[in-house]
Every structure is written in C-alpha cells, then in structure tokens.
Amino acid sequence: YIIKESRYSYNYALNLIHRLEKNQTIKILIAEDSRPTRTFIKALLEKHLYQVMEASNGLEALDVLKDNPDIKLLITDYHMPEMDGFDLVRAIRHNVDKSGLVIIGLSGEGKGSLSAKFIKNGANDFLQKPFSHEELYCRVMHNIEELELIEQIQDTANRDYLTNLHNRRYYFDKGEVLYNNAVNNDTPFAVAMIDIDHFKQINDNYGHEAGDKVLVFLAEELRLAFSRFVVARLGGEEFSILMPGLSNEQAFTLLDKFRGMASAMTIDINADDGELLNISLSMGVTNYLHESLDQQLHYADQLLYRAKEAGRNMVVG
C-alpha cells in the first residue's frame, strides 16, 4: 500500500510509515454543505489513514471542534448555510491560533479572491475547486508537517537541554495557570524545592561530566516518580515539583519516600575504577498559598535552606 501511494513523494511514504509505526491517527474535520464533495474528500483522506469527521455548516463545525479538541486540521468550504467559512475561521481564531489548528479554505471555481480572503481571515492555506487528489494530499500533508514542526520547536523551547525535564519557562507558564486554579477553587497546591547535597564536591572529585550524569540520572528518576506532576529543573542542581491537589502532608510523604530512595541509589558515572556514586537530597515543601507562585517558591526555598542547616538529606515542610 505504502509503495503504491509513495508515487506522491518519498517524504510522503516516510510520513505514512512513521504514522503507522506510532499507530497515530490524525483527526481532520471537513465543513462542507455539499454532501457529495464531503464524501469525496473524506474517502480520499481515509485512504491515507486520516480519521475524518464531518460538519455540514459552520455552527456544526464549531460544535464538533468543541467536542474534539484533538482535531488537527479543518478543511472548510466558503458557502454554507447557518455560518459560512469566513465566519467560521474568524470564530475559531478568536481562541485558537494557526499552530493550534490548521485551517484550509476551499474556494469555488473561478473565485480567486476568496482564497486571499480565507488567508486574511486566519486560514493557513487554501485549495481552489476543482482540485486533484495530489493537490489535496500535498496541502494536507504539508500543513500537518508544518504543525508538527512547530509543536517540536515549542516542546524544545520548554525543556532543559541537559535533562530534558521542563525548564523555568514552562514551569512558570504552566505554574501560573495551576496556581490561579488553586486560588480560584480554594484547593491545595504543594510546591517543592529539591537540591542535591554537596553537589560541588561531585564536580570537584569526579569532573563536570560525572556531575552531568548525576543530573541526568536524577532527572529521570524524578520524572518517573512524579509523572503526575510538573517536574522542572530550575537551574544547576535545583529542581522543583508542582503538586496541585496535594495537602502538605501528602506531598511531604511522597517527597520523603523519594528522598529515602534517592539516598539508597547508586549512580554509575563510568569512573575508571568502576566506582558508583551516592547522593542525597534536601527539600523544602509548602502548600500554603502565598500571594504568588513566586512567593510560594521562595518560601519553599527557605524551608530547603533549613533542611540544609539541619544536616541535609531531609525534607522540611
């Protein structure tokens, strides 16, 4: 099948194989009042393993989009009853930008100016009727590839290059939303600060690369143990975890369990003599809602400092 379809392009074949491997279905919505046109486009896209949904006008399309936030691409006609293509695009762009949902406008025969208007109203691209199979596939694939590239870039911008944990930028963006939720709903919101004890000694004794290996190792353990929560590397050997919904006691229990586990871990830094490293962690945790996330983090940091003063390898909450 792939070989048959790959007459379109080598890239296209790779893209199909990739999607098959990941067992990934991409959802596309078609808003078009002409049933034959809708059915025609649907059949073509389904051949290429896209999951296709249908709407017969703009209002219906908005409903389908609301119920299916994972739709990646909308193909919309211009002339439709109830709500036309331009109004639909404008309504969508109120909330979702071009990297959130790709929109391809369909304009009728001989109406070139509609294409420009689709773009002006916020569509990513357009197709002029009548279009060939190849034209449809190329536009759809090209736009989805672009969307995936943007998603990759956004993800890279939100991650720490060494550990691949979330970075400060993501932490504070997401944290602000979670913090405001907790304030508005009067729900608990625990914030933890975690710092490796005497980390400088590891660098001094075994080299910076060994230090990096410890950071990568610990980051992976944190990611696994706290997968339900936002885990970020805020800098150096300092990590923070946002735990919405957890009381101070619940958070303390989880963190102390992790602290105990971490102190028992042996880390292979590929030392010449095969030596394995041990580390310990100090932590501060608070779920008292301060006037901002920043303030709460600052308070968690003060508790962390107390853990250091009291002898390290300890959680203070």
Ligand code: GH3
């Ligand atoms: P404490 O128990 O008081 O936290 O002592 P510490 O030595 O862990 O703390 P200190 O703040 O004195 O030193 C932190 C060290 O972390 C210093 C810095 O060189 C090192 N560091 C920061 N970022 C990185 C990194 O990305 N890789 C490595 N290998 N080291 C780093």
Ligand code: MG
């Ligand atoms: Mg129409």
Ligand code: MG
């Ligand atoms: Mg320090």
Ligand code: MG
């Ligand atoms: Mg430290």
Ligand code: MG
């Ligand atoms: Mg530190």
